[in-house]
Amino acid sequence: MSKELLLVVDAVANEKGVPREVIFEAMEAALASAAKKRYPDEDPDIRVEIDRNSGDYETFRRYEVIADDGEMESPFFQMRLMDALDDDENAQVGDYLEEQIENAEFGRIAAQAAKQVIVQRVREAERQQVVDAFIDRVGELVTGIVKRVERGNVYLDLGSNAEAFIPRDKTIPRESHRVGDRVRGYLYEVKSEIRGPQLFVSRSAPEFMMELFKLEVPEVGQGLVEIKGCARDPGDRAKIAVVAHDSRTDPIGACIGMRGSRVQAVSNELNGERVDIILWHENQAQYVINAMAPAEVQSIIMDEEKHSMDIAVAEDKLSQAIGRGGQNVRLASKLTGWQLNVMTQDQVTAKSEAEQQAALALFMDRLEVDQEIAGILVQEGFSSVEEIAYVPSAELLAIDGFDEDIVEELRARARDALLTEALAVEENVEGPSQELLELDGMDENTAYALLERSIRTLDDLGDLAVDELIDIEGMTEERASQLIMAARAPMIARLEKGG
Incomplete structure (x- = not known):
């Protein structure tokens, strides 16, 4: 039995890619569970210890030591201090006293119980490995292969037993994904729950676009150009604000690239989303003027208390300034953080x-x-x-x-x-x-x-x-x-x- 146990541990550890210690602990829990079945009416506290080298194991029944005047939940896993001192003169309240009992016979029922425990522990270990591998990658781009699409939710295979989940509201509208497609996204959350998705990915987040520019624009990746903000109507239009930390660098030109190659690469990844690249400015009024592009602003009245600005544009440019469905002013407002009211100069x-x-x-x-x-x-x-x-x-x-x-x-x-x-x-x-x-x-x-x-x-x-x-x-x-x-x-x- 001992050699067979070691073979099982090695086989499962190699197949699942989890440490041998995890399998040993699962086996100990399974053997303890099998031993408990010999005491159907007692619910005892049982511990099994497997020798990692020989595969031999021993079974112990444990009793928690409680105060003489303490409330006893059950005599099957607790004992009073006065009784514990008869067995161990050094016993104290809170200690555990153990007595070795006969090992459980590893019959068919015990084997089935052991299998269930091992499967559960291995699953937990695999999920923890995924958490450990990705917890430090939150805020980064990940790439995977589409495994399935359910009600608009997309599941990606990232390899190494890791599966990412793109909720429907985090996908780009009107974008379709098929099984086998290679998809990139922004990892925004990692959960360690026992059930459900663990890795949450977004393709609609502003951060996704910002990370794509870091990838496509070396000056952004190197820190010569900084993206100060991003606002998106996913799949349709977006605005990003950039600034250069080196006077010799043109931040807008760097992001656009030769013949628009860099911004086009980002747009292609985002299902054709059009991107306006504007210059960030520390003066908030100038920043808003830049953000309203392509509309030309004639004047601005700022209300700092309401954190709003009334923006005047030429009457024939009013519709352009507002944009289709209010899109231009809405994106500019998101980008700058100001409530923007667009009017004609007369208004x-x-x-x-x-x-x-x-x-x-x-x-x-x-x-x-x-x-x-x-x-x-x-x-x-x-x-x-x-x-x-x-x-x-x-x-x-x-x-x-x-x-x-x-x-x-x-x-x-x-x-x-x-x-x-x-x-x-x-x-x-x-x-x-x-x-x-x-x-x-x-x-x-x-x-x-x-x-x-x-x-x-x-x-x-x-x-x-x-x-x-x-x-x-x-x-x-x-x-x-x-x-x-x-x-x-x-x-x-x-x-x-x-x-």
């Missing part, structure tokens, strides 16, 4: 003037100041009572003509106004304004969804961008745009009438 001017008039009226009403003081605050870039109340005094003192008395009075009035507003809200929470409820295209559910976002009036709605509404249930980009433009119409009309 930007009208919005800016409307906002200034609204701020002017706000300060005159809430702070009870004259038009001159309110105009100075607006001219200096202030747009809310909160700013007046809480900005450092130094910012207000820096305004020409403002002394400490004026500043303190303005701050006091601002805080009083905020307190009054808070008390009023607490006492009587208002619903949507009647004008908002009667707006063309508005319904009650949408109006109250807007109210939850503190949007109560037409002016509140007119200040929003499309992307700030599309998360509302049932809202589409087209409807959001129509509602916003309808809300802005009265403001623009008032402005034109006043002009």
Whole structure:
């Protein structure tokens, strides 16, 4: 039996490519399981030890030592300290005392149980080997052969018993894979669970494109050119931002390659995805201008508090700037991290003037100041009572003509106004304004969804961008745009009438 056991261990270890120790441990567990069957009503704790050289093995029954006054779960695998001291004078609580028992007969049933345990342990060892081999490769490209495609999910054979999984939502839309195809992807996660996929791969992640450029563009791989960001509509269009750390290197030219060879190689890997390569800039406004290419930006108004920018383009270039289905501005927004609102120059001017008039009226009403003081605050870039109340005094003192008395009075009035507003809200929470409820295209559910976002009036709605509404249930980009433009119409009309 001992020689046969060693032969089994060597055969399984060689066939499965796992260490002999793993097979020995599996055999010990299997023999212990077989020995337990001799005690069907006791559930004992049994340990088997195999001699790694001879193949001989011994079986031991173990008892955990517990305190004399401790709660005993079962006398079949526990004993009290007073009893343990009779067998071992050095016994302590928490120790295990063992008694050697007769080895189990390795009959047909025991052999079947052993086989199940060994198969399970070998499977676990194989899965752990996959984890160990790939855990340090997360963030890298992997290449495999398509084994099967199920409901849009793709399974890749990476070799050495490693299988990768591309979830359907991580594939490139309209891309088809057949069994035997060679496919490359970005390894983004490794799981060590007993069941299910272990290696998760994406072909739609921005990081996949960035890694492809590292592969195709030596300057990127060497660190001479850095990819600062990437935004994708997988399989259709993408934008990447690059910068050179050497003034002698043209980062855009390096990524495009001779006759477009490098960027074309990346595009081919991504099912023909078109790639705009733009120059990253530390100045955020310039970065946005670059990201909006091929559209030409005429002017930008930045709102750092809302982290948004109003972008003005020529009227005949508006559709190009927005892109098909809003794609160009959406990718530019993803790339830069700014909320971008594209308008014509006239619309930007009208919005800016409307906002200034609204701020002017706000300060005159809430702070009870004259038009001159309110105009100075607006001219200096202030747009809310909160700013007046809480900005450092130094910012207000820096305004020409403002002394400490004026500043303190303005701050006091601002805080009083905020307190009054808070008390009023607490006492009587208002619903949507009647004008908002009667707006063309508005319904009650949408109006109250807007109210939850503190949007109560037409002016509140007119200040929003499309992307700030599309998360509302049932809202589409087209409807959001129509509602916003309808809300802005009265403001623009008032402005034109006043002009």
